[in-house]
Amino acid sequence: MSKPETVDDKNFDSVVISAKTPVLVDFWATWCSPCRMVAPIVDELAEEYTGKVSFAKVNVDENRKLSEKYEIRSIPTLLVFKDGKPVKQIVGLRSKGDLKKALDEALAAKK
Amino acid sequence: MNKSYQLIIVGGGPAGLTAGLYAARSRLHTLLLEKAGFGGQITNAEDVDNFPGFPQGINGMELGDLIHKQATKYGLETALAEVKGIEVGDGRKLVRTSEGDFEAKAVIIAGGSEFAKLGVPGEAEYTGKGVSYCATCDGAFFRDQAVAVIGGGNAAVTEAIFLTKFASRVVLIHRRDHLRATKVIQEKAQANPKIEFILSSVVEAIEGDTLVRRLRLRNLKTKQQSTLDVSGVFVFVGLKPNTDYLISTVKLDDDGHIAVNQNMETSVPGIFAAGDIRRDSIKQAIAAAGDGAIAAVSAERYLEG
Ligand SMILES: Cc1cc2nc3c(=O)[nH]c(=O)nc-3n(C[C@H](O)[C@H](O)[C@H](O)COP(=O)(O)OP(=O)(O)OC[C@H]3O[C@@H](n4cnc5c(N)ncnc54)[C@H](O)[C@@H]3O)c2cc1C
Numbered sequence: 001m002s003k004p005e006t007v008d009d010k011n012f013d014s015v016v017i018s019a020k021t022p023v024l025v026d027f028w029a030t031w032c033s034p035c036r037m038v039a040p041i042v043d044e045l046a047e048e049y050t051g052k053v054s055f056a057k058v059n060v061d062e063n064r065k066l067s068e069k070y071e072i073r074s075i076p077t078l079l080v081f082k083d084g085k086p087v088k089q090i091v092g093l094r095s096k097g098d099l100k101k102a103l104d105e106a107l108a109a110k111k
Numbered sequence: 112m113n114k115s116y117q118l119i120i121v122g123g124g125p126a127g128l129t130a131g132l133y134a135a136r137s138r139l140h141t142l143l144l145e146k147a148g149f150g151g152q153i154t155n156a157e158d159v160d161n162f163p164g165f166p167q168g169i170n171g172m173e174l175g176d177l178i179h180k181q182a183t184k185y186g187l188e189t190a191l192a193e194v195k196g197i198e199v200g201d202g203r204k205l206v207r208t209s210e211g212d213f214e215a216k217a218v219i220i221a222g223g224s225e226f227a228k229l230g231v232p233g234e235a236e237y238t239g240k241g242v243s244y245c246a247t248c249d250g251a252f253f254r255d256q257a258v259a260v261i262g263g264g265n266a267a268v269t270e271a272i273f274l275t276k277f278a279s280r281v282v283l284i285h286r287r288d289h290l291r292a293t294k295v296i297q298e299k300a301q302a303n304p305k306i307e308f309i310l311s312s313v314v315e316a317i318e319g320d321t322l323v324r325r326l327r328l329r330n331l332k333t334k335q336q337s338t339l340d341v342s343g344v345f346v347f348v349g350l351k352p353n354t355d356y357l358i359s360t361v362k363l364d365d366d367g368h369i370a371v372n373q374n375m376e377t378s379v380p381g382i383f384a385a386g387d388i389r390r391d392s393i394k395q396a397i398a399a400a401g402d403g404a405i406a407a408v409s410a411e412r413y414l415e416g
Contacts, residue, residue, distance in 0.1 A: 029248075029251070031247060031248070031251070032245075032247065032248040033148075033150065033154035033155055033171065033172045033175070033247065033248070034147070034148065034154075034155070034245065034248060035248070036148065036172070037147050037148020037149075037150075037154075038147075038148070040148075040191070041147075041191070060251075060252075061251070067252070071240060071321055071322055072239075072252070073239060073240050073241050073243070073249060073252045073253075073322065073323075073343070074238070074239040074240075074242075074243050074245075074248065074249045074252070075248050075249065076248075077239055089239060091238055091239030092238075092239070092244070092245075093147045093148065094147075095146045095147060095193040095209060096191065096193075096209065097193060097209040
């Protein structure tokens with residue numbers, strides 16, 4: 001069972017930046033309805049991509065520095081990190097199919 | 112063999128969930144399919160003040176949750192899947208989805224709508240970088256900054272008021288010389304010192320660096336061009352019904368809404384439509400819920416008939 005890991009300003013570097021596998025980071029907040037809707041889809045993806053991609057969640061309300069750094073202006077934003085760098089940004093509520101497609105594209109892209 | 116039901120409902124907003132509530136209480140073997148999350152668009156509203164039964168008003172997310180809870184209480188089956196097409200044959204309907212095919216005798220389409228785009232340079236590029244379609248989600252990123260709201264209907268004006276919680280300045284830009292929003296909402300906006308209005312004007316481009324920095328505007332009356340420095344642009348210029356995949360299934364009107372009669376029957380026997388997606392909808396949650404109830408009762412009659 002893989003579940004998205006909650007990360008914050010302090011452990012973001014160790015969990016996301018220095019990760020060996022690609023990481024999908026879900027930027028969200030409690031007040032955001034589409035964030036709540038995307039969460040169960042991200043949970044399912046975490047399950048399906050076990051071993052290939054790891055998953056993390058950042059609460060933008062509690063971690064303003066991170067959302068500033070990555071210039072998050074809309075949530076939900078999903079950022080796919082490879083080798084410590086954001087390579088793909090997915091903004092807004094999408095269907096599971098769309099998210100899988102976007103994630104697969106990010107994985108297939110050359111480093 | 113496809114999984115087979117008496118009734119399939121497409122969409123888990125106020126219309127679809129209410130149809131599901133009625134269908135489940137009538138013990139129809141029903142499946143509700145939702146592509147994104149239950150509750151629909153009303154969950155984006157900060158305060159819903161016109162849904163009867165909540166004299167203090169209610170938060171949209173909370174209302175969505177309550178409607179969902181009530182619908183599933185009577186055994187409504189739901190699944191997360193995106194409907195890609197509906198095929199009609201021999202009185203049965205084949206519902207093609209991202210998670211496989213399902214079959215039903217009757218279908219209620221309650222897929223609502225999505226926000227229309229402005230269609231100007233910079234809009235797609237800066238989506239998530241200052242361009243937003245959800246004030247309750249993104250308002251907090253614009254603390255003490257100037258933002259623009261585009262549109263003149265209820266959604267635009269309500270969201271402009273909401274954004275004054277965070278932004279230092281909210282400029283509402285509308286192409287006509289007067290607003291379309293309900294009078295009490297307009298009055299509230301006009302009384303708010305943080306809100307300014309630029310009327311008879313359109314956005315020609317959204318510009319910036321990595322983030323939005325300014326808008327290029329044009330006054331439709333004087334033809335004069337100007338720029339407006341903002342870090343956020345919230346777009347509420349109308350809704351586009353989610354019917355692209357239905358063009359060859361049911362009759363649509365020129366704007367893509369599904370044509371229905373007063374029983375929510377479409378051009379195809381056994382297919383019903385409810386809520387924002389249907390022709391002449393007033394695009395309000397209570398009306399969508401009402402449509403859902405009518406569609407479920409009509410579907411039940413059709414199934415018995
Ligand atoms: C910011 C905002 C504020 C609002 N404020 C108010 C208010 O104060 N009072 C009021 O009465 N109304 C308000 N409204 C309007 C209200 O939200 C809508 O009228 C109502 O939600 C319409 O319900 P619906 O079920 O027809 O459609 P929706 O709520 O749009 O639900 C449709 C559902 O169908 C799903 N769907 C679409 N296509 C597919 C597919 N192919 N397969 C599977 N699922 C699909 C969607 O994901 C969605 O969940 C507001 C709307 C917004 C955006």
